[in-house]
Amino acid sequence: MTTTQWAGLCVLAALLVFAFSGMAFSPYSLSEQDLNAVLDPPSMAHWLGTDHFGRSVLTRMAHAVGLSFALGMLCVVTSSLLGTALGVWAVWGGKKVDHTLGVVVNILLALPGLVVVLLFAAIVPGSFWILYIAISLVQWVEYFRVVRAVTQNVIQSPARQSSQMMGFGRWYQFKRHIWPAILPSVFTLAAFGGANAILTMASLGFVYVGIQPPLAELGLMTVELFPFYSDAPWLLAQPLVMIALMVFGFHLLAGKRV
Amino acid sequence: MKAMLLKRALQLVTVVWGVGTLTFILMRSLPGDMAYRIAASRYGQDNVNAQAAALVREELNLDQGAFAAYWQWLVDLLQFKLGHSLVSGLPVADAIQHMLGHSVLLALAGLLVSVLIAVPLGLLSAWRGNPLDSVLMGLSSLIRAMPVFVLGVLFILLFALHWNWFPVAGFGTPAHLVLPALTLALSLAAVSNRVVRDSAKQVFRAAFYQFSRVKGLSAWQTFRRHGARNIAVPVVAFFGIQLVSMIEGIVMIESLFSWPGIGHGLAHAIFARDIPVIQGAALVMGVLFVALNTLVDMLCLWIDPRGVREA
Secondary structure (H helix, E strand, O other): OOHHHHHHHHHHHHHHHHHHHHHHHOOOOOOOOOOOOOOOOOOOOOOOOEOOOOOEHHHHHHHHHHHHHHHHHHHHHHHHHHHHHHHHHHHHOOHHHHHHHHHHHHHHHOOOHHHHHHHHHHHOOOOHHHHHHHHHHHHHHHHHHHHHHHHHHHHOOHHHHHHHHOOOOHHHHHHHHHHHHHHHHHHHHHHHHHHHHHHHHHHHHHOOOOOOOOOOOHHHHHHHHHHHOOOOHHHHHHHHHHHHHHHHHHHHHHOOOO | OHHHHHHHHHHHHHHHHHHHHHHHHHHHHOOOOHHHHHHHHHHOHHHOOHHHHHHHHHHHOOOOOHHHHHHHHHHHHHOOOOOEOOOOOOEHHHHHHHHHHHHHHHHHHHHHHHHHHHHHHHHHHHHHOOOHHHHHHHHHHHHHHOOHHHHHHHHHHHHHHHOOOOOOOOOOOHHHHHHHHHHHHHHHHHHHHHHHHHHHHHHHHOHHHHHHHHOOOOHHHHHHHHHHHHHHHHHHHHHHHHHHHHHHHHHHHHHHHOOOOHHHHHHHHHHHOOHHHHHHHHHHHHHHHHHHHHHHHHHHHHHOOOOOOOO
16 A cells, blocks of 8 residues: 555545544434524534534534445445456356346446436435445446456466366456456545545435435535525535545545546 | 447447436336326316326326337337426427537537646646646645535635626526536546646657657657647547546536536426436437547547547
8 A cells, every 4th residue: 555545544534433423422413403503603512513403513414424434335345346246257157148248338338327326316316225226336337347358368367277277166266366456456446436426425415316304415415504605604614625535535545546 | 430330329229228218117116197297297287187187198098008108108219209397398308409508518618628727737747747747736636526516616605706706607698607617627627637647748758759859850849740649649538538527517517507408407307306307308418428429439530540449
């Protein structure tokens, strides 16, 4: 790991700690309103101030960051596993499998990702799981393409072929030859995938199609707090800074640029 | 060229089929009687009764099975029968036509401005090197870490609300175009200026480039004869990849600035659950996506006729 990657990891770890400690130790609940304390600046009682309903912004921010991480992680794990498995299978499973998967991938590639996610979000508005399924569905294609290309080279390498002739099983061949070859690319894709999943969720929240109130979500908080930009600029700044920090952390972690 | 166009045509068919199928499932999975919904959109909410619904059911043959309905629906789709908006009752095709013009205008303006920003900055940082290069690198990373709408919100706060230079949202005058186009352009340029820089750096270091300096051409002559075209190939190919982010960015920017384009229409339709408009907007965005990609492929082939690159 390079220095920038460590820096990215530190940023993400700090955000995770913030999310967990905020959810665990905050005395306020996510939707607890106090209309006597509306748009309060940060104070000892409310470290990040209160919003237009007098809700604790710290608590909401912690939940929102937690939600973003949860979605990002779930999407990365699902799409990388699916994409890698299918990518290897496409090479190993013979022409028929490769061809069938190729058709599926081409259909998905022909559609703009955000439009697919928006369509899914329209089926069940405000559902976390629909967002998760839609984003994973869009993201696995990238892993598939990269893994398939790299695997194709490895399969033909003398090392892999002699390993097969010595009678080693497929799982061993995968672990010994294919996995090390695809790992760096999968890792980079995963870091960018995490950032993209978070961006997509925030974007949908911002156009009111994603997670619905009273749940806290970074994009949704941005629109909710926007009308109060002149009375309470610190409030609007918080979700914006948080999104930027999360995405920046993932980008740093990825190291290489894609 | 022929093979490429054939491939793109195939992609176009898959887009229409994919979006059509997705929205069909969407339509079917919505609660409520479809006949009543369509009758409501045709005759107004107050004039809906069982008779009107039965009439619609009869006319549109709504009682047929899911598969037959699906087939009928695809046939309609291929004839560009997009139906009527459930909200306004107006034909979707007209609305799309209106929105498409605005989206294309915004996209072109954004792309143009992004090229104007990215190409000079990229060349400059390849030419000059540090510390300018590092500064621009940092700036690009910062902008990339912000979603498009954050950039837009910042612009609105600064240029529209604080300094009052441009209108906050809306359309009609050139002034309305400035902020949305600038937002789109900056988010695109933050990535493409690095690509221009990398490509330029590679060409500047290449043996043929050094040689042309040695044989006595001036810096400008060398750049014009040996630099420009070689630098352009990967850059143009990259602009093609960027079109993905353009389609995605345009949804956000149009909603933010109330720009009456496809993205704005799509977001609004989803919010109102206006399925025919969702379908129409999604369809047009998909078709636009394929068309733009085809255009880039053709452009790349024209700049570098040696062969189609896999972009």
